[in-house]
Amino acid sequence: MKYFILVPDGGADWQIPELGGKTPFEAAKMENIQMLAKIGEVGNVQTIPEGVDPGSDAANLAILGYDPKTYLTGRAPLEAAAMGIPMRTGETAFRASLVTLEGDRAYPDRTVKDHSAGDIGDEDAKAAITLIDRELGSETLRFYPGVSYRCLLIATKLDTGEKITPPHDILGRRVGDYLPESPEIRRIMERSAEVLKNSGTAANALWIWGQGKKPALPKLAERYGVTGSMVAAVNLLKGIGRCAGLDCPNVPGATGTLHTDYRAKAESAISAFRTGAELVFLHVEAPDECSHAGDLAGKLESLEKIDREVFLPVYGYLKQSGEPYRILILPDHRTPAALRTHTSEPVPFLLYDSEKTPAPRGDRAFTEAYGALGEPVPSGEALAARLFA
Numbered sequence: 001m002k003y004f005i006l007v008p009d010g011g012a013d014w015q016i017p018e019l020g021g022k023t024p025f026e027a028a029k030m031e032n033i034q035m036l037a038k039i040g041e042v043g044n045v046q047t048i049p050e051g052v053d054p055g056s057d058a059a060n061l062a063i064l065g066y067d068p069k070t071y072l073t074g075r076a077p078l079e080a081a082a083m084g085i086p087m088r089t090g091e092t093a094f095r096a097s098l099v100t101l102e103g104d105r106a107y108p109d110r111t112v113k114d115h116s117a118g119d120i121g122d123e124d125a126k127a128a129i130t131l132i133d134r135e136l137g138s139e140t141l142r143f144y145p146g147v148s149y150r151c152l153l154i155a156t157k158l159d160t161g162e163k164i165t166p167p168h169d170i171l172g173r174r175v176g177d178y179l180p181e182s183p184e185i186r187r188i189m190e191r192s193a194e195v196l197k198n199s200g201t202a203a204n205a206l207w208i209w210g211q212g213k214k215p216a217l218p219k220l221a222e223r224y225g226v227t228g229s230m231v232a233a234v235n236l237l238k239g240i241g242r243c244a245g246l247d248c249p250n251v252p253g254a255t256g257t258l259h260t261d262y263r264a265k266a267e268s269a270i271s272a273f274r275t276g277a278e279l280v281f282l283h284v285e286a287p288d289e290c291s292h293a294g295d296l297a298g299k300l301e302s303l304e305k306i307d308r309e310v311f312l313p314v315y316g317y318l319k320q321s322g323e324p325y326r327i328l329i330l331p332d333h334r335t336p337a338a339l340r341t342h343t344s345e346p347v348p349f350l351l352y353d354s355e356k357t358p359a360p361r362g363d364r365a366f367t368e369a370y371g372a373l374g375e376p377v378p379s380g381e382a383l384a385a386r387l388f389a
């Protein structure tokens with residue numbers, strides 16, 4: 001049996017007046033996926049458990065059958081896993097974001113100007129974090145470069161249960177009003193501003209947040225007896241894939257934006273199936289990015305490209321492979337373009353089993369409205385149990 005999970009991140013939405021009251025799933029020309037819906041099963045699933053933030057970390061763990069309440073330990077340790085950064089038991093990973101603070105007053109009186117240090121380039125970011133590691137690093141504090149401003153700190157003996165405010169939530173606000181309670185972390189943040197004062201880049205401080213311990217996910221091979229690949233551009237998903245025991249191939253041209261190479265992702269999935277993968281989890285970030293930017297036209301374009309350039313070739317491959325297969329298509333969470341952020345509402349899913357097709361229905365569609373007709377599947381875990389049954 002082959003399993004193909006396709007996730008258009010943040011694809012689900014609300015009815016939008018500019019689209020004549022339709023949702024992007026209803027308005028986009030996704031004729032191939034909608035054709036599969038007629039011969040498959042469509043429902044709703046509650047990927048985000050009550051009381052959990054509707055982040056892509058929680059939602060994608062849920063899709064793979066891991067209850068976020070048990071297994072989500074934070075975003076930073078998943079990013080560390082994606083980058084192959086070693087973490088020992090007991091260590092904590094923090095996001096060490098390179099940021100730009102404004103003003104030359106005392107540190108607490110400066111304001112947060114840019115959470116990405118002007119989308120700092122990888123080379124500059126590496127130079128800045130190397131400088132930090134040289135000045136502030138030690139046996140128990142290790143700083144690592146990541147993608148752009150997303151650097152990491154791995155620490156021993158730096159335990160804090162507090163939730164530190166992410167820098168993108170306090171743009172224009174005074175630093176001193178949002179500093180963490182932990183004096184050690186405050187010291188690192190304040191010292192980083194001294195070290196980076198003359199770094200020659202837009203980064204003039206670190207913001208430490210998003211911490212967590214190494215996640216202990218049982219491998220999918222143990223849970224469901226499947227092995228395979230995670231095809232994704234963003235580190236968060238690669239980290240989830242690694243922790244779940246999946247291969248994470250690098251896809252040239254996969255950028256996590258609207259202009260990602262959709263066909264290259266499909267080819268990567270097909271090549272994984274050809275070389276023995278039972279499962280391919282293919283994640284496309286673009287619909288979510290467009291929703292955050294309020295770019296409705298971009299959201300529709302990304303969904304149409306996912307239909308034609310990702311779904312169609314992989315479906316074509318599976319059909320002619322001669323093996324039975326199951327396809328699960330669902331967004332991880334909703335990102336209403338009007339809201340420009342995630343919500344915890346249930347999302348529609350489309351499940352197709354090549355050996356078990358329900359009676360076709362002309363009106364069945366992969367949409368929020370059709371998904372809502374039945375009782376929602378209560379959790380990602382419950383849906384994964386059905387997919388892998």
Ligand SMILES: [Zn+2]
Nearest residue numbers: 009010056332
């Ligand atoms: Zn997401």
